[in-house]
Amino acid sequence: MREAGDTAFTVRAPASSANLGPGFDSLGLSLPLFTTVTVTPQAVAEVVPLGPELAGTPADEGNYVYQAMLLAARQAGRGLPSARVEIQTEIPLARGLGSSAAALVAGIVAGNEALGRPLSEAEVLDLAAREEGHPDNVAPALLGGIVVATLDRLGTHHVRLDPPPHLGVTVLIPDFELSTSRARGVLPGEYSRADAVHALSHAALLAAAFAQGRLDLLRHAMQDRLHQNWRAPLVPGLSDILEGATGHGALGAALSGAGPTVLCFHDAREETAGLHAFLHGVMEAHGLTGRVLDLPIQTEGTVVQRGG
Numbered sequence: 085m086r087e088a089g090d091t092a093f094t095v096r097a098p099a100s101s102a103n104l105g106p107g108f109d110s111l112g113l114s115l116p117l118f119t120t121v122t123v124t125p126q127a128v129a130e131v132v133p134l135g136p137e138l139a140g141t142p143a144d145e146g147n148y149v150y151q152a153m154l155l156a157a158r159q160a161g162r163g164l165p166s167a168r169v170e171i172q173t174e175i176p177l178a179r180g181l182g183s184s185a186a187a188l189v190a191g192i193v194a195g196n197e198a199l200g201r202p203l204s205e206a207e208v209l210d211l212a213a214r215e216e217g218h219p220d221n222v223a224p225a226l227l228g229g230i231v232v233a234t235l236d237r238l239g240t241h242h243v244r245l246d247p248p249p250h251l252g253v254t255v256l257i258p259d260f261e262l263s264t265s266r267a268r269g270v271l272p273g274e275y276s277r278a279d280a281v282h283a284l285s286h287a288a289l290l291a292a293a294f295a296q297g298r299l300d301l302l303r304h305a306m307q308d309r310l311h312q313n314w315r316a317p318l319v320p321g322l323s324d325i326l327e328g329a330t331g332h333g334a335l336g337a338a339l340s341g342a343g344p345t346v347l348c349f350h351d352a353r354e355e356t357a358g359l360h361a362f363l364h365g366v367m368e369a370h371g372l373t374g375r376v377l378d379l380p381i382q383t384e385g386t387v388v389q390r391g392g
């Protein structure tokens with residue numbers, strides 16, 4: 085019987101916010117809410133999702149985290165050692181905060197760790213990006229910080245940036261779920277040349293603004309025509325926030341991933357009470373409930389801890 089090494093280990097993968105406006109499928113950042121997977125070698129495989137957030141997920145080998153561990157093993161051409169796999173998460177599911185990317189990355193990293201790390205970091209990233217179909221959540225989940233990434237037939241190519249000083253995030257997390265597949269389903273199959281030029285010029289400006297710490301450019305660079313308008317009918321209040329947030333202290337605003345969470349940037353040296361009041365007011369006007377949180381950008385990506 086193969087077992088997962090000699091000792092238990094824990095993998096912790098962070099949440100992520102993808103797109104950031106115009107960077108559809110290509111730009112994302114990491115946030116300090118975590119999915120944690122604890123792998124304990126034992127004779128029989130066991131999958132144990134813990135806590136209310138994971139109540140609806142499979143408690144068997146069909147669990148997405150376990151499937152990701154198997155994916156890593158298949159990629160390495162090996163069998164997965166038997167273990168008890170406990171899964172916990174602070175990331176609300178289907179809200180546009182990359183819960184599936186965190187589960188996928190945590191599972192791949194856990195499978196790789198159980199096998200003695202046959203896959204390099206680049207191979208882990210590429211495997212996760214191909215499985216998810218786009219790299220904008222899995223790259224910041226694995227690497228932390230802000231990541232610009234593209235996926236082509238040769239691999240997943242990326243640049244990871246440390247966040248500019250004083251750049252803080254405010255997220256409005258509504259209490260309702262919206263699956264990424266549903267929110268991708270409303271997007272058109274084709275765009276005009278004008279929309280393509282709009283998208284690439286804004287995404288390029290946004291990446292450059294992050295690289296140079298040009299917080300003054302965020303409100304201009306975060307304009308999008310590829311996905312937010314199409315998704316607005318699925319996210320009550322989104323248009324109000326995109327139009328009004330910069331008038332209430334935000335440096336820029338965007339739908340987080342496929343939604344329904346909305347992300348605003350703020351200057352961490354400034355008060356955010358006015359922005360919070362505005363976001364709560366939008367929720368109230370649309371009959372929604374939810375949470376508004378200030379978070380720093382998470383600079384550390386996925387980590388493995390052994391022993392202890």
Ligand SMILES: Nc1ncnc2c1ncn2[C@@H]1O[C@H](COP(=O)(O)OP(=O)(O)O)[C@@H](O)[C@H]1O
Binds near residue numbers: 133
């Ligand atoms: N920790 C987890 N364990 C098992 N499945 C998970 C976990 N996190 C996410 N998932 C799966 O991913 C789905 C949400 O993915 P998705 O619709 O892409 O939303 P998002 O990634 O924005 O949270 C959940 O409904 C669940 O099936």
Ligand SMILES: N[C@@H](CCOP(=O)(O)O)C(=O)O
Binds near residue numbers: 218
């Ligand atoms: N680029 C993707 C990002 C999906 O992010 P998620 O956090 O909602 O899974 C998209 O916009 O569909």
